[in-house]
Amino acid sequence: MKQFNKLMYGWFYIISPLICVIGSLLWKHYLSNLSFGESVTDTLSILGIYYFFMSLLWFFNMNKVERVSREMAHTPNQQHKDGMK
DSSP states (O other), X not given: OHHHHHHHHHIIIIIHHHHHHHHHHHIIIIISOOOHHHHHHHHHHHHXXXXXXXXXXXXXXXXXXXXXXXXXXXXXXXXXXXXXX
């Protein structure tokens, strides 16, 4: 279960924001013809808002996610079980 929590945390707080920052910087700088400084400022502002809302979502839903992941870990895989018959 800790592996699942680490994977979710890594996706929502490291990988997804990094992809968003890189994509946004490239889009704003090269396709919108904004200066690099203005692109960085806009992107970091959006990233701050993203982190705020993701922290709220994480805080209020983490118990439910842990419960579901625990249930998934203790439930046998039905497909594997049917294949063994």
